[in-house]
Every structure is written in structure tokens, then in C-alpha cells.
Amino acid sequence: MFDKWQRRENLDEEWKKRYFIGKVLLFFILGILWLRLFYLQVIKHSYYLKKAKARSVVSYVIKAPRGEILTADGVVVATNRATFQLYIDLENLANEESTLKKLSFLLKEDYGSLKERFYLAKKMSFGRILLKRNLTWDEVARILVRQYYLPGVFVEVETERYYPYGEAYFHLLGYVARINKEEYESLKNYGYSSEDFIGKKGIEKIYEKFLKGVNGRLEIERDAYGRLGRVVGKISPKAGEDLILTVRHDLQMRAYELLKDKRGAIVALDPKDGALLALVSMPSLDPNKFIVGFESEEWNKYINDPARPLLNKAIQAYPPGSTFKPITALAGLEAGIVKGPNWSVFCPGYFNFGSHTFRCWEKKGHGSVGLIKAIALSCDVYFYTIGSRIDIDFLAKVAREFGLGEPTGLGFPDEKTGLVPDSAWKQKKFKSSWYQGETINIAIGQGYLLTTPLQMARAYMVFANGGNLYKVYVIKEIRSKEGKILYKESPTLEKKVTIQKDYYNWILEGLRKVVEEGTGKAARVPGIIVWGKTGTAQVVSLKKKTKTTEHHAWFVSFAGNSTPEIVSAVLVEHGGSGGAVAAPIAGELYRTFYKIPSSQKEIKILEERIEEVPQVYEAPEERPNVGNNTF
Amino acid sequence: MSGTTRFKEFIKENMWVFLVLFCLILINIINQLSMGETSGYFWKNVLWHLIGLVLFCLLVIFFDYRKVPLGFVWIVYFLMVLLLMVLALFKKRWLVIGAISIQPTEFLKIILLYLLSLYINKKKELKLENSETIFLLGVILLPLIFILPVDLDYAFIIGTMFFSFLLFFGFPKRLLVGLVILGLILFIILTPIMWNKLKPHQKGRIYGYLDPEKYYKTWGYQLSQSLIAIGSGGIKGQGLKKGWSTRLDYLPAKNTDLAFSVFAEAFGLLGTTIFLILYGYLLYWGLMISTKAKDLLGKALSLGIVLIFMWQAFFNIGGASGLLPMTSIPQPFLSYGGSITIATYLLLSILFNIAFKKVFFK
Numbered sequence: 003m004f005d006k007w008q009r010r011e012n013l014d015e016e017w018k019k020r021y022f023i024g025k026v027l028l029f030f031i032l033g034i035l036w037l038r039l040f041y042l043q044v045i046k047h048s049y050y051l052k053k054a055k056a057r058s059v060v061s062y063v064i065k066a067p068r069g070e071i072l073t074a075d076g077v078v079v080a081t082n083r084a085t086f087q088l089y090i091d092l093e094n095l096a097n098e099e100s101t102l103k104k105l106s107f108l109l110k111e112d113y114g115s116l117k118e119r120f121y122l123a124k125k126m127s128f129g130r131i132l133l134k135r136n137l138t139w140d141e142v143a144r145i146l147v148r149q150y151y152l153p154g155v156f157v158e159v160e161t162e163r164y165y166p167y168g169e170a171y172f173h174l175l176g177y178v179a180r181i182n183k184e185e186y187e188s189l190k191n192y193g194y195s196s197e198d199f200i201g202k203k204g205i206e207k208i209y210e211k212f213l214k215g216v217n218g219r220l221e222i223e224r225d226a227y228g229r230l231g232r233v234v235g236k237i238s239p240k241a242g243e244d245l246i247l248t249v250r251h252d253l254q255m256r257a258y259e260l261l262k263d264k265r266g267a268i269v270a271l272d273p274k275d276g277a278l279l280a281l282v283s284m285p286s287l288d289p290n291k292f293i294v295g296f297e298s299e300e301w302n303k304y305i306n307d308p309a310r311p312l313l314n315k316a317i318q319a320y321p322p323g324s325t326f327k328p329i330t331a332l333a334g335l336e337a338g339i340v341k342g343p344n345w346s347v348f349c350p351g352y353f354n355f356g357s358h359t360f361r362c363w364e365k366k367g368h369g370s371v372g373l374i375k376a377i378a379l380s381c382d383v384y385f386y387t388i389g390s391r392i393d394i395d396f397l398a399k400v401a402r403e404f405g406l407g408e409p410t411g412l413g414f415p416d417e418k419t420g421l422v423p424d425s426a427w428k429q430k431k432f433k434s435s436w437y438q439g440e441t442i443n444i445a446i447g448q449g450y451l452l453t454t455p456l457q458m459a460r461a462y463m464v465f466a467n468g469g470n471l472y473k474v475y476v477i478k479e480i481r482s483k484e485g486k487i488l489y490k491e492s493p494t495l496e497k498k499v500t501i502q503k504d505y506y507n508w509i510l511e512g513l514r515k516v517v518e519e520g521t522g523k524a525a526r527v528p529g530i531i532v533w534g535k536t537g538t539a540q541v542v543s544l545k546k547k548t549k550t551t552e553h554h555a556w557f558v559s560f561a562g563n564s565t566p567e568i569v570s571a572v573l574v575e576h577g578g579s580g581g582a583v584a585a586p587i588a589g590e591l592y593r594t595f596y597k598i599p600s601s602q603k604e605i606k607i608l609e610e611r612i613e614e615v616p617q618v619y620e621a622p623e624e625r626p627n628v629g630n631n632t633f
Numbered sequence: 634m635s636g637t638t639r640f641k642e643f644i645k646e647n648m649w650v651f652l653v654l655f656c657l658i659l660i661n662i663i664n665q666l667s668m669g670e671t672s673g674y675f676w677k678n679v680l681w682h683l684i685g686l687v688l689f690c691l692l693v694i695f696f697d698y699r700k701v702p703l704g705f706v707w708i709v710y711f712l713m714v715l716l717l718m719v720l721a722l723f724k725k726r727w728l729v730i731g732a733i734s735i736q737p738t739e740f741l742k743i744i745l746l747y748l749l750s751l752y753i754n755k756k757k758e759l760k761l762e763n764s765e766t767i768f769l770l771g772v773i774l775l776p777l778i779f780i781l782p783v784d785l786d787y788a789f790i791i792g793t794m795f796f797s798f799l800l801f802f803g804f805p806k807r808l809l810v811g812l813v814i815l816g817l818i819l820f821i822i823l824t825p826i827m828w829n830k831l832k833p834h835q836k837g838r839i840y841g842y843l844d845p846e847k848y849y850k851t852w853g854y855q856l857s858q859s860l861i862a863i864g865s866g867g868i869k870g871q872g873l874k875k876g877w878s879t880r881l882d883y884l885p886a887k888n889t890d891l892a893f894s895v896f897a898e899a900f901g902l903l904g905t906t907i908f909l910i911l912y913g914y915l916l917y918w919g920l921m922i923s924t925k926a927k928d929l930l931g932k933a934l935s936l937g938i939v940l941i942f943m944w945q946a947f948f949n950i951g952g953a954s955g956l957l958p959m960t961s962i963p964q965p966f967l968s969y970g971g972s973i974t975i976a977t978y979l980l981l982s983i984l985f986n987i988a989f990k991k992v993f994f995k
Contacts, residue, residue, distance in 0.1 A: 013759070020923075021920055034947075039950075
């Protein structure tokens with residue numbers, strides 16, 4: 003008995019140690035587990051929560067419908083249309099091969115070509131892969147009923163940009179295209195998704211932030227098998243804002259038709275406030291093509307085309323030629339060189355300055371020429387005479403008064419400012435002083451002088467409205483989809499050009515005579531008055547003249563019943579003579595503006611041979627290749 | 634004292650542990666409920682608990698842990714070894730009888746525990762001879778040899794459970810040191826050989842354990858998903874049936890092996906802490922019973938039960954949380970499973986029986 007008791011006591015004593023070890027072991031193990039859980043659930047919580055969300059919730063961008071663009075007369079020129087797009091989400095794609103096989107069967111397409119397209123698109127895209135655009139209802143139905151067996155294949159209804167008038171508005175509106183990687187990287191924090199379209203040129207680019215809208219977001223749960231479940235979050239997209247242009251649709255379309263097979267640009271402005279009425283540059287291309295994307299071959303064709311269809315010619319710089327002469331005339335009057343309308347110069351057909359002989363385009367000569375006749379007939383000798391006496395810096399100052407050599411306010415990033423040269427410019431650029439002989443060139447709009455068609459139209463606006471130089475604008479209003487006007491453009495008067503009343507009347511008389519009986523007769527429109535000036539800008543020296551290097555034809559003009567209501571500039575690259583080629587286009591444009599029936603019959607032109615091609619003064623030294631640009 | 638008053642006293646004395654046990658059972662039921670759509674599991678789980686509870690009550694009251702003869706346990710032991718041999722022959726882990734499949738390894742734990750405890754009970758002091766130790770180690774290893782090819786993890790874990798159990802009973806120091814050295818040498822020599830012998834899924838588990846994020850889609854899938862589930866639970870948890878990992882079927886074996894991750898996702902650190910406290914209290918109470926037990930058999934049994942539960946939780950939760958390589962063992966009071974539930978109740982009934990019977994000692 004005692005032995006048993008003794009044994010138990012020893013055992014209890016001994017067991018206390020075991021118990022203690024057991025307790026320590028238990029606490030140690032549970033403690034380790036708890037610390038691990040604390041690490042995972044507290045310290046790493048946000049990390050794992052983010053992973054859980056990335057794994058379990060797929061979030062899709064609901065693209066905001068882009069704002070529409072309307073003309074002043076209410077025609078929608080950029081809109082959206084709903085299309086069905088077939089997307090492949092690589093993350094959810096179970097079996098590439100079998101999915102593509104199934105799709106090729108459903109779309110009734112060759113497996114090989116579908117596969118090729120898939121790999122091409124895969125290489126290009128960095129989000130989901132857009133495999134096919136514009137699915138038909140039939141295709142949509144065939145895919146949707148089998149969607150369960152096609153994990154990773156999605157049919158999305160998307161709004162896609164559509165330009166109903168294609169080429170006609172390309173250079174004005176620009177275009178949208180799929181966002182590229184660099185743009186996406188820099189814009190992804192501003193609500194852009196990798197599948198967005200973004201304005202790349204023209205109005206679409208400049209007003210991107212208004213047109214874009216705010217993308218929505220759809221968050222859907224995805225289970226371990228890739229099946230989508232319930233919607234856990236939805237943010238509706240906010241449509242972009244609508245732009246109302248100042249452009250008149252009929253005028254724009256007419257301008258497009260008139261220039262269709264030519265190279266060049268037409269710009270029309272409202273002289274009252276600088277509103278853009280039409281802007282066409284040709285050749286053009288269909289902006290809808292940018293949405294589909296180009297085949298590289300087709301794209302190369304466009305960029306290698308010598309006619310430069312991608313270039314907006316309305317805002318490229320050209321020598322203005324004789325269209326600059328009214329400004330020379332005004333400068334001559336203000337400088338006191340031209341002492342009134344009756345101050346005349348005898349034109350024998352040439353003009354000698356130093357050892358150089360400048361030729362008038364009329365080889366026979368114009369005889370005795372006064373201011374009005376000089377403008378009307380574009381007599382070069384008259385303006386050579388002014389050029390030989392006037393200070394280049396003064397002439398440049400007057401030219402700048404008319405907004406030449408500076409941006410017009412339209413705001414297109416690819417707009418050229420042109421060049422109004424003066425002695426300081428030459429000193430800086432060529433480290434040499436100005437020659438008066440060069441001024442003679444500038445006086446007839448050649449030499450270093452470069453202007454864009456838009457600048458010329460704007461400069462003539464000053465003549466048209468009696469001295470107000472407005473900034474050019476194209477957006478009249480920005481409206482929300484609900485119709486609320488968010489922004490209304492008010493015309494900006496950039497500067498007031500003070501022209502003496504007499505001078506103004508004389509020059510206007512000259513411009514009127516150009517159309518009535520001078521070089522610009524082809525622009526005549528019955529019932530209204532057209533004031534204008536032809537120009538034929540030399541491109542390369544006459545010796546090398548070939549078909550493609552023919553002169554640029556200009557006609558800058560304005561028209562109205564008694565007060566001018568439209569001012570336009572027409573430039574036809576390598577078109578030939580301004581009076582024969584550009585002036586009739588302006589006339590037709592005004593007919594459309596005043597709703598006068600068109601007379602497309604050939605208008606008998608005063609001179610059959612090329613008019614007003616002056617011989618360019620060759621400076622004694624190396625001459626910069628400015629006037630010889632072939633654009 | 635009459636039987637009923639004794640019983641009342643027993644309840645009163647151990648009120649807390651009954652409450653804890655009740656909470657743990659409730660947690661198991663809630664956790665299986667939180668798995669959502671698989672309501673079949675939920676009701677089967679409730680059924681197993683009812684069967685287990687009936688067994689538990691009957692055994693605690695009418696059973697006497699001292700009345701199990703050693704010879705009977707030996708017979709059961711050999712029958713079990715035979716069964717495991719047959720199963721190993723057919724490369725099966727489960728014994729399927731009609732609609733019920735039984736995992737014999739769950740019950741092997743009880744048999745081994747009883748066998749070792751009865752053997753130790755005959756000893757005069759807490760000291761094992763070398764020969765005895767080797768004999769007992771052999772007793773442990775014999776069934777494990779047959780489990781090894783079909784369930785490597787469980788064989789290893791049962792080995793750990795009972796090796797640690799023997800350490801509490803005066804394991805000869807020299808032998809221990811010798812075994813440890815031998816083990817190390819074998820480990821170094823055998824690892825390269827064993828590595829090539831490992832099945833791809835076993836190797837994969839190691840890869841997955843070492844870098845779950847890299848092998849996210851393959852070997853690390855289970856662990857990655859488990860870590861995401863536990864981690865995304867945070868402090869307060871995602872809430873019942875709300876967690877993505879559980880609801881969207883990202884967690885594999887969520888009803889069984891990774892039931893802990895489901896619980897951790899739904900109830901967060903708060904829930905897991907409460908679970909560990911409850912579980913820990915139960916085990917701590919088991920250790921207390923081992924000190925209060927009047928005979929060595931009771932001490933050995935209760936300590937063994939505590940160790941079994943402790944290692945089970947360590948390997949299950951440790952595996953689910955990436956602390957240890959993932960093993961496919963269930964977690965008592967969280968996982969679903971007939972065998973584990975019944976085995977848990979059997980172990981608990983022995984433990985409570987020891988607590989109940991101590992008053993019968995003079």
C-alpha cells in the first residue's frame with residue numbers, strides 16, 4: 003500500500019516537469035501559429051486583399067460615348083455608331099487553339115487566317131485582343147449562345163466613331179484612333195483605358211478632353227473556372243460633350259467637291275468675327291479608316307504619296323505670290339511712296355534694279371499703271387517700284403499688322419506660322435544684311451515670304467471688315483449631352499488695323515476691279531460683289547518647270563451684297579495660274595454661300611497664257627531655298 | 634456519492650471546458666455552413682456530430698478507460714495493420730464500405746495511443762530502456778510503413794505525434810542523440826535519392842511551399858489561394874459566405890484540408906484568435922487532466938490526446954498559412970469528415986472519461 007502511495011507521489015512530482023514541458027510546447031506552437039496569422043491577416047492584409055480582388059473580380063471599362071461634332075447648321079459630322087466587337091481576354095482564355103477553332107467555325111472564317119490575325123493583334127495590343135469588329139447580328143447570336151463553352155471570348159457592344167462625310171472633314175476634324183502604348187502610359191491616370199480611342203489630329207485632338215467623356219466601369223465576379231458571376235460594382239459612363247462648329251456644312255461640302263481632284267486648300271472665314279466657315283485640304287483620306295486601322299501597305303502608300311494627303315494644306319506655309327500685293331500697296335501708301343490712286347508707274351514689261359532685270363508677267367507691259375489698275379491687273383512693275391523704295395522693316399510691320407507670320411488662333415498644333423522676313427531676321431538667320439533687291443521680291447509675295455492659306459484669308463478679313471483682325475475660331479459652342487451650353491465662344495478681336503479711309507477705299511476698289519475686269523474675272527458671281535486678288539506663286543525656277551512643279555494658284559477674296567460676308571482663300575498646289583484655276587473655285591463657293599445656282603460652264607478667261615509669273619530676283623549671294631519649297 | 638451527483642459535480646467542475654467544446658462544435662457547424670452552396674456537406678457534418686456526440690456521452694459515462702485489456706488492443710492493432718496492408722496493396726487511402734468511406738489512419742492514432750499508454754502504464758517509473766524504446770518505435774513504425782506509400786504526409790505526422798509522445802516518458806538520452814544523428818545522416822544521404830523517387834505532385838508541393846507566387850498556377854495554387862483567403866480576411870473577416878476565395882471556389886478542398894482558410898477568410902484574425910484560444914484552452918485543460926489523473930495510464934492517454942490535437946492543428950494551420958509544406962490532414966473542429974469527426978469525439982471521450990473517472994479513485 004505504502005509502496006503504491008510512494009510511487010504515485012514520485013509520479014506526480016515527476017509528472018509536474020512533463021506537464022510544464024507540455025504546457026510550454028503547447029503555448030509555443032499555438033503562439034507560432036498565431037504570429038503567422040497575425041502576419042498574414044494584419045501586416046499583409048492589404049496585399050492579399052488586392053490579390054484576392056485582382057483574382058476574383060474582373061473589371062471592364064464601359065467606354066463613354068464620345069461627344070458628337072455638329073456644324074453650325076446642325077449637321078452631325080462626327081458621331082458614334084454601335085458595333086459588336088469580338089474581344090479575346092487572354093487571362094480567361096482556357097485553350098487558345100480550341101477556342102480559335104471554334105471561333106473560325108462560328109464566324110465561318112478560315113482557321114489559318116483567323117489565327118494569323120489573332121497573333122498579329124496579340125502582338126499589337128496590350129489589353130484584351132480585338133479579334134473582329136462589326137460583327138453581324140448572326141455572328142453575335144452564334145457566339146453568344148455558345149459563350150459558356152468559349153471562356154475568354156467576349157462580344158461587346160461599343161460605340162465607335164463614325165464620320166458620315168469621310169474625306170470632306172478629315173483635315174478639319176482630324177481623326178481618332180486606338181490609344182497607343184506611350185499615350186496610354188501617360189494618360190492611364192486620367193481615366194483612359196487601354197481600349198480607348200483618342201483624338202490624334204485636328205479638332206478631335208484639340209478638344210479631346212471635352213469629347214472624351216468619362217469612362218464607366220463594370221466589376222464582375224469571376225469564379226475559379228473563369229465564369230462570370232454577379233456584378234459587384236458599376237459606374238455608368240458619362241458621355242462626352244458635343245461640339246458645335248462655326249462651319250457651314252453646305253459650304254464645306256461644296257469646297258470639298260470643288261477641290262476634289264486637285265491638290266490644295268480652301269479656307270472660308272466670316273469677316274464679321276473670324277469664325278471658320280469651311281476648311282478643306284486635298285487630297286484627303288477617310289478618317290473612318292483610322293478606326294479600323296490601316297494595312298501597312300496602304301499606310302505606306304499614304305505617307306509616301308507626294309500629294310501628302312495627311313498634311314493639312316490650309317495651315318501649311320506657301321509663298322503668297324500676288325495675293326500679297328494689296329498689303330504692299332497699303333504699305334506703299336502709308337510710306338508715302340504711292341502718292342494717291344493717280345500716282346502711276348510706266349510698265350514696259352520689265353523693271354531694272356541695279357544690274358538685275360525683273361520681268362512683269364505681262365511681257366508686253368501694262369503701260370501707265372495707277373494703283374487700282376495695278377491691283378486689278380496685278381502689274382508686277384508697279385509693285386517692283388514700291389519694293390525698290392520701301393523699307394523692308396516697314397513692309398514687314400504692315401504685313402504683321404495683317405496677322406501674317408503668326409498663328410491665326412485656330413489652335414491646330416500642326417499650324418505653320420509662315421514667315422515675314424525683315425532685316426533683323428536675315429541678320430540672325432544668314433548673318434548678312436538685307437538687300438533692297440530682296441524687298442522687290444517680297445513686294446510681289448515671293449522671296450522669303452511664306453503664308454498659309456488660313457493666314458491669307460484672315461489678312462483679307464481686315465480688308466473685308468474695314469480693319470478688324472479677329473482670331474480664327476471654329477468651335478461655336480460646347481454642349482453637354484443634356485443640352486446645357488457649357489462654353490460659348492465669343493469672337494476675339496486681336497487687333498484693330500487702322501487704315502486711312504482713302505487708302506482703304508482705293509485698295510477695295512482695286513480688289514473689286516480684279517474680279518470685274520482684271521485677272522480674277524472667273525470669280526464673278528452675278529448679283530453679289532466679289533473682291534479678290536489672284537496669285538500665282540512661283541515654286542521652282544521657270545527653266546525646270548514640269549507638270550508637277552507648276553505654280554501654286556491662289557485666289558484670296560471676299561464677297562457680299564454691299565458688306566462682305568465671307569472671306570476665302572483658295573490655293574491649288576501646282577495648279578497653274580490663280581485666275582484660271584483658283585478664282586473660279588472661289589466663285590463657285592460664293593454661289594453656294596448665297597445659294598445662287600452654280601454655273602459650271604467654262605468661264606472665258608482674259609489671258610490664255612499663264613499670267614503674272616514674275617521673275618524672281620536672284621540675290622548676289624547664295625540664296626536660301628525658301629521660295630522654292632515644293633510642299 | 635451517487636452516480637448522478639458525481640456526474641453533476643463533474644459537469645460543474647468542468648463547466649468551462651464544456652462551454653468551450655460547445656463553441657468549437659458550433660464553429661465547425663458554422664464554418665461548414667459558410668462554404669455556401671454545398672449544403673450536402675453541411676447536413677452530413679451535422680449528422681456526424683450527432684453520432685459523435687451520442688458516442689461521446691455514452692463513452693464518457695459508461696466507459697472506463699482502465700478496463701481496456703492490453704491483449705484486446707494488440708488484436709485491434711494487428712487487425713489495423715492488416716487493413717492498412719491490404720489498402721496499401723490496392724493503393725487506397727480510404728476504406729470504402731458502401732456509401733461510407735473510412736480513413737483508417739484517423740483511428741490508427743487512437744489504437745497506437747492506447748497501446749503505447751497501456752505499455753507505459755506497466756512501468757514503475759518514467760524511464761524507458763533502450764530495448765523498450767526500440768520496440769515501441771517499431772510498434773509505431775509498423776503501420777506507418779503501410780501508410781507511407783498512400784499517404785506520406787499522414788505517416789510523417791503520426792510519426793511525429795508518437796515520437797514526441799515517447800519523449801515525455803523518459804526516452805533514453807543516448808538513443809535519442811544516436812537517433813537524431815542517424816536521422817541527420819540518413820536525411821543527408823537519402824534526400825537526393827528520395828528527391829528523385831518523389832512523385833511529381835509531392836515535389837510540386839515542395840516547390841509550391843518554397844515559392845507559392847511563382848508556381849501560382851500549378852504547384853503553388855493551393856497555398857497561394859489559401860494565403861490569399863487567410864490574408865484577405867484581415868482583422869474582422871469578410872463575413873459569413875462573403876469571402877471571394879470560398880464563394881467563387883478558388884479554395885481547393887475547402888471543406889476538408891483548407892477549412893481553416895475558409896474560417897480565416899470569413900472571420901479574420903478575430904475569428905482565428907478566438908479559435909486558437911478555444912482550441913488551446915481545450916488542450917490546456919487536457920494537460921491539466923494529465924496532472925490530475927491518478928494513474929499513469931490516464932496521464933499518458935490525456936497527454937497523448939493533447940499531443941495528437943496539437944500536432945494536428947500545427948500541421949494543418951501551419952500548412953494552410955504557408956509556415957509548413959501543405960499537407961492533406963484535416964483540422965479538428967473545422968474540417969468536414971466522418972472519420973475525423975468520429976475520431977475526434979473518441980479521443981475527447983477518452984479525455985473526458987479520464988476527467989470523470991478520477992473521482993472513482995480512492
